[in-house]
Amino acid sequence: MARVVAGLATSHVPAIGAAMDLGRTKEPYWKPLFDGYEPARKWLADLNPDVIIIVYNDHGSAFSLEVIPTFAIGVAEKFLPADEGWGPRPVPAVHGHPGLAWHLAESLILNEFDMTIVNEMTVDHGLTVPLSIACGEQKNWPCPVIPLSVNVVQYPPPTGKRCFDLGRAIRKSVKTYDKDLKVVVFGTGGMSHQLHGERAGLINSKFDKNFLADLTRNPQRLIELPHIEYVREAGAEGIEMVMWLVMRGALDENAVEIYQHYHVPASNTATGLMILENQPLTV
C-alpha cells in the first residue's frame, strides 16, 4: 500500500533557481537563505521517498489564458523544464510516475475532484525551484515527481477549503494504490509578496509567521481565510499560499512539525519552508 509519509511547503521564487543556476548561493545576499535549506535537503535525502507530488502553479508556461484548469495532474513519463522567456532552466528533466498519477486522476475524479488530465506539459519555476530547494544541484532528480497544478493566477482561484479537501482526497487516493510507495507531498508558493502594481514589494512577516505557526496545529483558521485576506494582508501574489493547504490536507491531523525556516527577502518575496511528518503507524 502506498502512503503519504511527509509534507514539505516552500516558496518557489524564480530568483532562487537563478541564484543556483548562476552559482551565486554563497554570496552574502543569498547565503542566509540557502543555509536554511541545508537541513531540509538532508532530511529529504535521508527519507528517500519513492514519489513526490508537487502542488504548484503554472505561470503562463504549460497553460496560457487559452485554457485555465483549476486543478490539473500530469500523467506523463517525462516533463521538460519550460522556457519562461529567459530560456529553460539548466536542470534535469522531471520524470513522472504514470502509474500513481493515473490512479490519482481516476480516484480523485470519482471522489468528486474533477481533475484536468495532462499528457503533455512543460514544468516552470513553480515546480523546478522547489525541487532545487529540496534536492540541491543534481544530475538527475532523486525520484519520480507528479505535477499537480492549481490555478492561482486567474480570479477566482479555488478556496483554501477546497485546496485542503483536495489534500484529504489525495491522502485517501494514495492509500488505495496497490504498490508499496513512500510518498511526499510538496505545497509551494508564497509567502507574502506582491509582484505587480504600485504596491509591489509588499511583505507581511506577521501574517507569514502566524501562517507558519497555525499550519501544523490550527489549520482550521487558515482553511477559513477568504481570498481578500491573502490579497490585502499578504500581497496579491501571496494567494499562492492556498497551495500549502493541499499539502496540509494530505497529511494526518496529528502530523508533527520537523523544521521551519523563514527569510526576507528573495527578490520580491518573503520565503518560508516547513516540513511536516506523519506519526509512524502504530501496530
Place this chain on the structure above:
Amino acid sequence: MSEFEDIPGTYLFDKDRCHDGYQFNMFCMSLVKPKNRQAFRSDEASYMDKWSLTESQRRSVLERDWLGMIKAGGNIYYTSKIAATDGRSFQFVAAAMSGVPEEEYRSMMMAGGRPVEGNRSKREAD
C-alpha cells in the same frame, strides 16, 4: 466598489482584465519561443500587428511602461516575458511599477519590504 478594488496599487486579474487583456497576454505568451523573441526584437511594432491590441497596450509595450501594461489588462506573469526578452528581472519590473529606482526598491526589500501598514485600503492609504 468591490472589496478588491479598495486595495491600493493592486490590479486583481479578474474576469474583466482577462477579457480585455486576452490578446495582449497571448502576445506576451508568444515570447516563450526563441524565434518569436528574435522577431519581436527586430521589429516590435510589426511583430505586435499579429494580435489585435489596443492603442494603450501597444504604447505601453513600445515605451516599456510596465505599470501601463498592467492597467491595460496585462498580467504580471505574461508581461514578465517581455522583461525576460529584454534580459530584465522581476525586481527591475517591480521597481519600475512602484515608481522608484531599482536600487531604492532593492534597499526597501532588504529592509523587510513594503509594510502592510498604510497599504491595506485606499482609505487608509490616503
